[in-house]
Amino acid sequence: MGDNPNNTTSMIRLENVTKYYKTFPAVNNVSLEIARGEVFGFIGPNGAGKTTTIKMLATLMLPSDGRLSIGGYDIVSEPHEVRRIIGYMPDSFGVYEDLLVWEYLDYFASLYKVDPARRGRAISDVLELTDLAIKRDSQVMSLSRGMKQRLCLAKTLIHDPEVLLLDEPASGLDPHARIEIRELIRELCRMGKTVLVSSHILTELADFCTSIGIIEAGCLLASGRIDDITHQLAGHVMLEITVKGDPGPCVDALSERADIERVTCDGRAIRAEYTGDANEVDELLEYLIRGGARVLSFTRSEADLEDIFLKVTRGVVA
Amino acid sequence: MNISNPILIKEMRTRMRGRRSFLVLTGYVLVLSLILGLVYLVLSNNAPTSVVSSAGRYLTPVLIFVQMGLICLIAPTFSASAISSEREQETFDLLVVSLARPSTIVFGKVGASLSYLLLTLFGSLPLIALTWSLGGVALGDVAIAYLVMLVAGVTYCSMSFMWSTLVRRGVFAQLLSLFTVIFLVAAMPALAMFFTALASNFSGGPSQGFINVVYLLMRTNPFAAIAYLLFGLPMPQGVWMEKVPIWITQVIFYLGLTALSLFFSLRRLERVRKWL
Ligand SMILES: Nc1ncnc2c1ncn2[C@@H]1O[C@H](COP(=O)(O)OP(=O)(O)OP(=O)(O)O)[C@@H](O)[C@H]1O
């Protein structure tokens, strides 16, 4: 694992994990390691197997094969120890509508055996953290969807777990609320927690994850620290080209070349992946102009996460 | 049972606060009072004064039987949706990943139903005090009748809890619980009666073993237990456990059922990862 070869610091560990639903492999031979303090983005399109993996980690489901452990505790044989150190937020979750907000949190605090003397403090803290302090005495029923989501996150934090498993914590939220959740996860990261957060929107995770894993159809396609993964694609230069008039001929011309790997065009801008020598890219521009293209702009950028995602998932972005 | 059980506390908060528990309790006491009032009216208008003056002898059994019937109807609904409803409102996962042990869940949920059952039984105490003051029935017998009702309620609650761990849909759990109770209180006597009718056709009368079985079946029935207690059912000579009051064996049988139901519920919850 990148600059962290010492395995003892890995907090979450999956070894050849497979999960079958009947005969359908929802998770297929996935191996993964997440170091302590890492914010791990688990990315994949719908039906990729993210929820299935997280549910196994959350001790809600048994793997068909393979081993999973969190903090050194085995998921299958030591679920109680695992539960003590994890906070799990499901993708579809319910709240007890007929409780008050503080009662809801008090319920989970006592389920997690938070010391009664410290319970009031713990409730205030998580309410503060999730920005729900003013709703303390409201009925859960009266909260908006986004507030319920934050309440569920608050309950996930109530026993101060070391590891957080958040399954699409921002789904169904408005842009503003999404940013708030993102800030919250950053805050948790600063508090030194290990976070596994899933999403099918890569850009949602890109700017605060320290490592990512990309899963599709049950298979882990790539995983590691973000810089490592971008490094794997280093040498590959992403080009963004705009031309005057119809971009079609230009796209065709690019596709003919052996050193161009993927060409996409969204009307005006053409994006292409150049596998040749980065210092020879001027030759490509010359080639295009010779071909009659009226190039308006020609910029190169390092491959970012979006490119990696598109590359490894063969363009299946949900 | 641990009073600081978080699930019990939460259930109390939600159950007792809502209007529903208030309505159920009020309805329960109202139905009992109405039936009592009707029986008393009929008695005082038609029966000779000697009967009316000892109306307690009739009213107390009526009250207890009606109450036993109501318990058969409402106790199975108390915890039949305990687990199913958590699954339906998607809170069950949250409960399972918490540090709650299966025993915490079982005793919290069943305990909450029991407190509800106790509430309804207590609600009828003023009425029974009234009819008992009219005389005719010993206080000890009334107490035992309440014990029989309580144990029956506990059993039905436990059985319906077991169904709620087995069936995904709350409605089905409710139905299954009700069917189980109907089977226990109605099908067994029906079977006993059927056998008795059959036996009357036997040449030379029913064999002793046959009578034994019929009376054993009767010993599983709380209504028979109460009837034996308040009126004294005739027991044939030489039948098994001739001298043992029916209510004792019935209560033991029901406690056994309760233990079995709770045991299976615990087992099921311990293996939650296999069926979630
Ligand atoms: N209970 C189940 N029974 C049978 N198949 C299931 C079950 N749950 C999930 N699956 C299948 O397993 C695969 C992975 O599902 P999973 O929920 O893990 O995907 P996901 O990555 O979380 O997708 P999403 O982004 O939609 O949440 C899907 O093909 C799905 O159809």
Ligand SMILES: [Mg+2]
């Ligand atoms: Mg999912």
